[in-house]
Amino acid sequence: MKLEKAFDNILVVGLGLVGGSILKSLKYYSFGGDVYGLDSDHKIITEAHKLGLIKNQDTKITHELKKTLVIFSIPTLSIDKAIKELKKYSNLIDPLFTDTCSVKSSVLESLKKENPELISNFVLSHPIAGSEKNGLSSSLPNLFEKKLTIICPHEDNRDSDLKKVECFWNELKSLTKRLPPDYHDDIFAKTSHLPHVISFTLMDALFKNLGLKTFLYSGGSLEDYTRIASSDPLMWKDIMMANEKHIIESIEMFKDSLERLLFLIKDKDDKELLSFFSSVKKSRDSLL
Amino acid sequence: MKLEKAFDNILVVGLGLVGGSILKSLKYYSFGGDVYGLDSDHKIITEAHKLGLIKNQDTKITHELKKTLVIFSIPTLSIDKAIKELKKYSNLIDPLFTDTCSVKSSVLESLKKENPELISNFVLSHPIAGSEKNGLSSSLPNLFEKKLTIICPHEDNRDSDLKKVECFWNELKSLTKRLPPDYHDDIFAKTSHLPHVISFTLMDALFKNLGLKTFLYSGGSLEDYTRIASSDPLMWKDIMMANEKHIIESIEMFKDSLERLLFLIKDKDDKELLSFFSSVKKSRDSLL
Numbered sequence: 192m193k194l195e196k197a198f199d200n201i202l203v204v205g206l207g208l209v210g211g212s213i214l215k216s217l218k219y220y221s222f223g224g225d226v227y228g229l230d231s232d233h234k235i236i237t238e239a240h241k242l243g244l245i246k247n248q249d250t251k252i253t254h255e256l257k258k259t260l261v262i263f264s265i266p267t268l269s270i271d272k273a274i275k276e277l278k279k280y281s282n283l284i285d286p287l288f289t290d291t292c293s294v295k296s297s298v299l300e301s302l303k304k305e306n307p308e309l310i311s312n313f314v315l316s317h318p319i320a321g322s323e324k325n326g327l328s329s330s331l332p333n334l335f336e337k338k339l340t341i342i343c344p345h346e347d348n349r350d351s352d353l354k355k356v357e358c359f360w361n362e363l364k365s366l367t368k369r370l371p372p373d374y375h376d377d378i379f380a381k382t383s384h385l386p387h388v389i390s391f392t393l394m395d396a397l398f399k400n401l402g403l404k405t406f407l408y409s410g411g412s413l414e415d416y417t418r419i420a421s422s423d424p425l426m427w428k429d430i431m432m433a434n435e436k437h438i439i440e441s442i443e444m445f446k447d448s449l450e451r452l453l454f455l456i457k458d459k460d461d462k463e464l465l466s467f468f469s470s471v472k473k474s475r476d477s478l479l
Numbered sequence: 480m481k482l483e484k485a486f487d488n489i490l491v492v493g494l495g496l497v498g499g500s501i502l503k504s505l506k507y508y509s510f511g512g513d514v515y516g517l518d519s520d521h522k523i524i525t526e527a528h529k530l531g532l533i534k535n536q537d538t539k540i541t542h543e544l545k546k547t548l549v550i551f552s553i554p555t556l557s558i559d560k561a562i563k564e565l566k567k568y569s570n571l572i573d574p575l576f577t578d579t580c581s582v583k584s585s586v587l588e589s590l591k592k593e594n595p596e597l598i599s600n601f602v603l604s605h606p607i608a609g610s611e612k613n614g615l616s617s618s619l620p621n622l623f624e625k626k627l628t629i630i631c632p633h634e635d636n637r638d639s640d641l642k643k644v645e646c647f648w649n650e651l652k653s654l655t656k657r658l659p660p661d662y663h664d665d666i667f668a669k670t671s672h673l674p675h676v677i678s679f680t681l682m683d684a685l686f687k688n689l690g691l692k693t694f695l696y697s698g699g700s701l702e703d704y705t706r707i708a709s710s711d712p713l714m715w716k717d718i719m720m721a722n723e724k725h726i727i728e729s730i731e732m733f734k735d736s737l738e739r740l741l742f743l744i745k746d747k748d749d750k751e752l753l754s755f756f757s758s759v760k761k762s763r764d765s766l767l
Contacts, residue, residue, distance in 0.1 A: 424757040
């Protein structure tokens with residue numbers, strides 16, 4: 192499927208790192224339709240227009256937009272607010288919606304509660320691509336290249352719509368994979384949200400104890416290890432709130448392993464410590 | 480100071496990643512003296528000889544070695560065993576000793592207990608350079624380039640000996656910095672041993688829960704985040720045993736921050752969660 196066959200227009204709501212990277216990718220890969228953008232910070236709209244990324248120069252998109260893909264690229268809990276802004280500033284005829292949020296069940300629940308009429312036209316996506324840097328100025332045309340985007344089908348989706356959204360991500364050179372929303376939220380709690388929790392708390396603990404000496408002797412490796420602790424606070428606050436249940440489970444799961452190792456260290460258990468590290472190394476190496 | 484003025488010979492005990500990298504660096508930077516090597520695995524000695532890295536082809540270094548720097552590049556708790564091997568296989572006249580272990584107080588304690596006659600000729604060093612890969616075959620001639628080596632002076636050291644060992648590391652293009660042994664062990668418990676503990680336990684928890692699916696959807700970032708969990712198990716078992724007190728303290732310090740964040744998530748405290756992440760980001764960004 193060519194993307195232009197599926198959509199005449201693309202409208203990105205939220206022009207931060209991910210939204211901005213979508214705009215730059217569409218330009219880079221020469222999308223033949225029209226591209227629009229909205230952001231709660233209206234100055235960013237003007238900026239994106241000046242960069243030649245979007246057609247509108249302010250919030251006024253007064254004419255009717257047909258065959259439009261709307262992409263919400265916003266913090267997870269801002270979906271209602273963003274839909275309100277969208278309704279206020281645009282005139283969409285039969286659009287298809289998607290998003291880039293890191294938690295999927297909460298977006299679905301919010302839609303069911305606040306905007307049930309949109310559900311059947313809403314395809315949930317999550318591009319596994321990002322950076323600790325924020326904002327349009329940090330966005331990249333190749334952010335999604337060779338990365339994976341998870342599509343989370345729900346019971347009201349039409350397969351044709353799922354395919355259109357998959358076509359969109361493929362056009363940005365991203366691979367796609369379908370997973371159920373709750374399974375997505377569970378596995379990403381463990382493999383993404385938990386490492387962020389750990390990185391944030393490690394950085395918190397180190398800075399409280401070592402202050403300006405934190406990175407003094409680490410030769411770059413600790414800077415690298417805590418890199419994701421510089422990620423967008425609002426985005427991560429929302430993820431914690433939206434995926435609370437799975438994140439708490441994943442922290443408890445991690446604490447179990449940490450307590451086990453702490454016990455072995457306190458117990459000075461030479462043999463079991465070696466067995467612990469050997470087994471972990473063996474597990475990790477087996478996955479590579 | 481030219482390294483050849485300080486030493487006629489260099490003898491590396493332990494030809495793994497770090498020891499092997501020392502040999503390759505000495506060759507790369509054309510050290511003018513003679514280089515020897517010993518390893519508990521005698522095949523490695525032959526291998527290093529075949530690579531043109533050391534003069535001896537087996538454990539037999541029968542002639543007298545004068546003005547020799549001996550570098551113990553071994554797991555932290557193997558120092559006594561390595562000294563025994565050294566005495567068995569070499570004939571050293573008035574040597575100077577150093578090591579590359581990650582914990583310093585325990586090396587000093589072990590010397591005081593088992594080999595007190597060596598203490599005044601033993602300079603403690605710790606090059607902050609490594610890899611999750613092991614062995615001579617993974618060693619690199621530029622492993623120490625632009626990295627930092629910590630020198631931990633103790634009360635029996637002569638300043639002239641400290642300077643000779645600093646000259647050695649500088650010759651391998653490493654920077655040097657002096658820190659007291661216990662201060663070293665405390666700060667590296669926090670900035671190096673703790674991140675390793677976290678990485679090992681995260682990998683343990685994830686693999687136990689997700690098995691072969693652990694890296695399936697993470698797009699490379701989790702592989703990177705857990706990279707150090709593939710580090711040498713014996714080396715890390717020894718570090719845990721040797722720096723037990725400081726590592727336990729650092730784990731408790733980390734657990735405090737983790738419990739705080741867990742509490743905020745469970746409490747659904749929107750405002751405090753945002754403040755937590757913002758403060759951590761601000762701290763980290765202020766250090767860069």
